[in-house]
Structure formats: C-alpha cells, structure tokens
Amino acid sequence: MTADGGPELVQLLTPEGERVHHRDYDVDLTPDELRALYRDLVLVRRVDAEATALQRQGELGLWAQLLGQEAAQVGSGRALRPDDFAFPTYREHGVAWTRDVDPLQLLGLFRGVTNGGWDPHDHNFALYTIVIGDQTLHAVGYAMGIQRDGTDRAVITYFGDGATSQGDVNESFVFASVYNAPVVFFCQNNQWAISEPLERQTRIPLYKRAAGFGFPGVRVDGNDVLAVLAVTRAALQNAREGNGPTLIEAFTYRMGAHTTSDDPTRYRVAADLEAWKLKDPIERVKVYLARSGLADHDFFDAVEAEAETLAIGLREGCRSLPNPEPESLFDHVYAEPHSLIDSEREEFVRYHASFAGGQH
C-alpha cells in the first residue's frame, strides 16, 4: 500500500493547487461555490482548533480532532442534498457544519452536559456514535426505509479505517449489497486507529473490499475537496438512480491525536506528519483561488475574521453551556410511565431535598 494513495487515487486539485482532470470525475463550480468551499474548510478547522483549546482549558472533557480531514468532510457533506441523511462517527464536525448543526451543539457531548446534542431530524444528521462502526447498519436501515418510500433521497455513512474490521461494518456492506440500498459508505482512511496503523486492519486498499461485497469502490484524495465532492456526488446519484451502494475510501491523514487524551508521539514518527503537511487540504484551495484570480487578499482576510468571530462565540458559548438538571437523569428513558423510574425519581428528589433542609 503506497503512502501517496497510488495511481487509483482520484484527484482534481493537486497538493500544489493545480487543477487537474480525471477521466471519470469532474466538478463544474462557480467562483462563488469555490470560495464557499474554502470558507467551509477554514471555519471548520477553526471550530476544531477552538474545541481543542477549550479541552486544554478544562472546558471540555475530551475532544476528537478532525485536523487534516476537513476536505473529506466538507467535500462529502456539500455533496449531499438537504433531504439526504448522514450517519456520522464522533469526529464528523465538518459534516455537521455542512448540515447546519451549530458547532456549540457539538461541544455538549464532549463537555459532558448531554449524550446527544441536536435533533437528527432537524438536520438529517444522526447523533454522533461512539461505539465503532455501529452507525453503518443504521444508515443501511434508513436507506432501506427511504427505498420503500420510493423517494430519490440517499444516505451517507461515515466511518474510519479501524471500523472496517468491525463485524457491524461488514454486515452493513452485506445488507446494503443484497437489498441494493441507496447508501454511500464514506470511509475516511486517516491511516491510524488510535495507535494502530492501517496495516493492522487490512492487507489490501480498503476501497477494494467493496468488490467482494458486490458493489463499486473508489479511492479519492481525501485532502482534495473538489475530488471528494465529485466522487461523493456521483456515488449519491448512483444511489438515487437505484444502482445501490458505493464505498468511497477518502485517503487522508489524522494530523492530530486520536483525541485529546491520546499522545501520538508514542507510536508514530514526525516525518510522516511533515510529509502530510505538504498535502494540506486548505492550502491547496487557497493557492488555486489566488492563482486563478478567484479570490484576493480581502476575501482571505474576511474569512479569517469570520473564523475569529466564530471562535470567540464558541468559546463564550461553551463556557455558558449549563450543566443538566440532576433530575433530568430520569427523563426520556421510556416513552410511557415506568414504575421503577418513577419510584427512583421520587427517591432521588427526596434524597437531594434532605441536603437543602440541612439534615446532613
């Protein structure tokens, strides 16, 4: 497995910012759309950086960084129609951005004030799933549902290279294949599952797994937002037209740690990181925009200023996120009254009231 993704890698914008063409995939974007993608990438990276800083300051218990994966997430997220549905892992902050989820809502889970954060149906974006790979089956089930509804909507599900070893992910491939479900499997191969390199999960390029399940697989430069957009659009269109699932392997790199609890210096070499820095997903878009005269300094400065404002808002918003009411423990466990929950809630209230009365 070559470190550069090999000749099969679909690329439309080189790391040097050169627009190239591919025999099967292309995008035709207006200057406004190109600038909007750049803005997305910068703002998403800023959300990630701010959240990482908030964790360091003790405002978040944990943060799962997306640094380096902005193009994979923004490109695929922007390929979706509003009525498509996305099933994320816990690192899809960039996809969440494209689904209009307020970044502050992403922080709640990591601050420990909620186990959810947003209404999936408001955004057609499921809640984050921490257990590795579980959401891929949910995505296939959702796809089977809309297939029966007779719509031309499509579903996308996200997972990582590590997750491809999980039984659930392989089962999701089987279900999607045999039912021809309108789903796109979007694997962000960021080369690392915490400390374990890709070689611990597979001996063949991941996109080639699809062939064994009976649907197409494609490897795209995950740091190339244009290529990701093109490939994902095509896969979604394929699903809409009743041609079933596609596996997209977005070849990228986890520039940060697995989470803020992780220390990657224990298991990987700095040289790899340096090599990937040259393939930065944002820099190449900036170079392309500047060189083709599609954006000037004023535009780039305005995006930076917007990122700063976003960061300030996030910082202030995070610090003022309220702790949940203790009694909310008992909310929403069941739809209908449940005698055990009811009695435990009464006992809980009585117990806590005893402190207020100064009995302890």
Place this chain on the structure above:
Amino acid sequence: MAVTTMAKAINAGLRKALENDPKVLLMGEDIGKLGGVFRVTDGLQKDFGEARVIDSPLAESGIVGTAVGLAMAGYRPVVEIQFDGFVYPAFDQIVTQVAKHRARSSGRTPMPITIRLPFGGGIGAVEHHSESPEAYFAHTAGLRVISPSNPVDAFVMVQQAIASDDPVIFLEPKRRYWDEADLDDTVDIALAQSPYAARVVRQGTTATLACYGPMVRTCLEAALAAEADGLDLEVIDLRSVSPLDIPTVAASVRKTGRLIVVHEASVFLGIGAELAARITEECFYALEAPVLRVGGYHTPYPPSRLDEEYLPDLDRVLDAVDRALAY
C-alpha cells in the same frame, strides 16, 4: 516492596504471567506499541514481542472469538476490551461460546481466557466509557467475574485469573487505576487468598457494607466518616461477584444484623439484589433491617457532568446506613 499504582500492579501481574507461562499471550486494541489507553500493558510488547503481545484489529468480537480458538490450540489468552461500553460486540462470543465451551465438551475443552475490562464511572468520560456491566456476565453460567479494589489484589488476582482454566471476566475499576499501595511482587499466587473469597477489610459491629471494585474505597471512607457519629461499620470487599462468597457476608450479618450492598451498577437485578435474596434466606432471624442497596439508577449512564449525582458516594452510603438503623 515498592509504592505502585493499580495500573502498574496489573502490568506487573501480566508480566509475571508472561514470564511464567509461555502459553500466555495478550491481545487487544492499542495494547502493544501504545501500551493500552490506560498504559496497563506499557512495555510488555517491547519485552515479550509482537507474537505474544498482539495489537489486534479494531474488532471486539474478533478479539474474543479468536481467543476461543487460541484457547483450543493450547494458549492462555488474556484479552483487553478497551472500555466497558465496547464489550457488547463481543457479548455473543462471551455468552454463547466462551462461557459454554467447557460444559458442551464435557470438560475436554477448557476456556482459560481472561477478559480484562476497565469498568465503572467517575472519570468524566464521554458516553460508553463509564459503565458497569458485571451483572450481565454474572448472570451467565460458566463465567467467573472478579474485580480487585486495590493494587495488591490487582497484582495477585490478575495472575490467578490467568492461571484459572475457567474464563474470567476481570473488571478493572478504572477510576482506581491511579490509587497507590505498597506492592510485594515476590508474593506466591499459589499461596494467596482465593480470588473468589471475600475479605473483611474493616471490622465493625453496627452494620455491614458489602462492595467491590471502585466502591471499596468509597465504603471505607464512609466507614471512617461514620466513626465520628459513633457508628462502627464493617466493610467487606467481595472481590468476586461470580461466585459470590455468601458465607463471609452471612457471618458478618449475623454479627451486625444489617447489610447494605453498594455498587455503581444499576440496583435493579444487580449483584445487590442477589445478595439481598441470599442473605435474607441465610440470616433471616439475624437481620434487624431489610438488606438495602445503594447503586446506579435505572437510567442510561448520564453525561459526565452528572457523574456525582449518579454514582454512589459517601453521603449516599451513610444515608442508607441511617435508614438501616432506623428500622
């Protein structure tokens, strides 16, 4: 003797097991080069090689399922599930295969597998990282389920679990990983107390607190605080929840007349429920109050900002003691 944390004590126990038996091997996610997310296996791959300390693919069912095959091939696998909430993909293998293989083969195919499982809350973690699933396993015949409460027990019990021909769910109280104690790493595990025997860790006369794993320290602190009120609490570290050492608890209850069982797991159909039933049967005439339970609620483990409201603490233990004494 050296001051050692529980995490390092387990590491030392694993090291001993690897040294003493060439058939022992370790497998799990990130346990090799990284040394585990809690560093419990730190340095073991470096010293024992990649063939014996195996970084596995990210697949819990795969880890436990292949451990079954390794056991059949004569190995003694010690597998790590990274967090309590990640054990469920392996639940099928544990319940339908690991637990039953010995009985199905009339004892010809033992399953000397140790499944290490960091469990419990109180570390401010995100969802699925704070759970107490012991009752699921204790409910399954064929599994032994044990939990050390301190570094010394952790060192000894992990070796005993590995040496056992039965599968053992080894529950590591993750919030006590950094607790320290003096550890004598020359102790002979053959001469050590059985891991399935409870231990009275504090003598008392007023009431008995039965607990295990992370709650032992909580109960000892509660007992210390109760001294000020003139209460003399006995504390029993159960150490094993399957089997349960009923005679040790019964002897204590015959002395104190009151029993409070404390665990982080939800009380509904939990270890405390079983103990309450058994002790009521065995000690009916000695009981001065019903057996009370302090534990988690029948709710999903809450977001971490509610850790303190959810988990049993010193006050909730003492509240239960007050209620027991009020009968």
